[in-house]
Amino acid sequence: MLSRTGTTTATNERRTAVAKKEPGKVETIAAELRGKIERSAPGFGPGDKLPSVADLQAAHGIAFQTARDVFRALERDGLAFTQQGRGSFVSPFIGKLTRDGVGRYQPAARAEGGARGAFEAELNRLGLVYKPVATDIGRARPPKDVAAAFGLHHSAKAVYRSRAMRAGRDASPSDEGFVVQLATSWFPLEIAADTRLEKQDTGPGGSKSRLADLGFTQRRIRESIEARFPTPEEAEALSIPDDRQVYELVHQASTEDGRVVEVAVHVMPVTIWRFSYTWELDAE
Secondary structure (H helix, E strand, O other): OOOHHHHHHHHHHHHHHHHHOOOOHHHHHHHHHHHHHHOOOOOOOOOOEOOOHHHHHHHHOOOHHHHHHHHHHHHHOOOEEEEOOOEEEEOOOOOOEEEEOOHHHOHHHHOHHHOOOHHHHHHHHOOOEEEOOOOEEEEEOOOHHHHHHHOOOOOOOEEEEEEEEEEEOOOOOOOOOEEEEEEEEEEEHHHHOOOHHHOOOOOOOHHHHHHHHOOOOOOEEEEEEEEEOOOHHHHHHHOOOOOOOEEEEEEEEEOOOOOEEEEEEEEEEOOOEEEEOOOOOOOO
């Protein structure tokens, strides 16, 4: 039987052994690549293609799964992304994009520089470039919570605008950009039908300005945010592993009389985005 002193000695020896244990191959190789990415070493700058799994195997004498786990470790840190059939790349954004949750929807802010909405204007202010892609536009029955917000019958349809929103570092055609969020916006059919809200280009200021043109100026915005794991389809669209969390931000906008005229659902990787809010408080 071990004495109390003997037990303590054995425990300390185990702790010392653990402390001296060398990091595994995945951690060691990932740390090496992480260092190169963080200092933008040649071939490891934003958007650069990383060595292939086969290259990593050959260079370090490791198994296929070990090499794959190295890339997954970088993906979890938000430093890399993988595209099926193309390989792995350094993330274009080392660090996070800050979303100004209050000021971004002011009319002057969302139309600044001719921007087509708050997202494009926000990217411009961050020194990035909005990379427009075709928006999926149509009419369908919205999710139950959206229908409830609009006060619609469960079988009624609404107008939707769904898009994978891309940001790039420059305006050159060779820069395809990087999907930084998925967004689907819903509008009541009786308001949006056969208007510019059903066109690809909604014009300066985006959908909020077009709603104002139609007499539905938004005066109140409510947003709720929660973290969750992405669906397989979301993970693929965002080029992230399915074990990396995303923010789901639900944006609900209403007019002065309280009518909800827009509900938007944004899906945003937690490794890319942070949220900033500033309020003015009443005097004591």
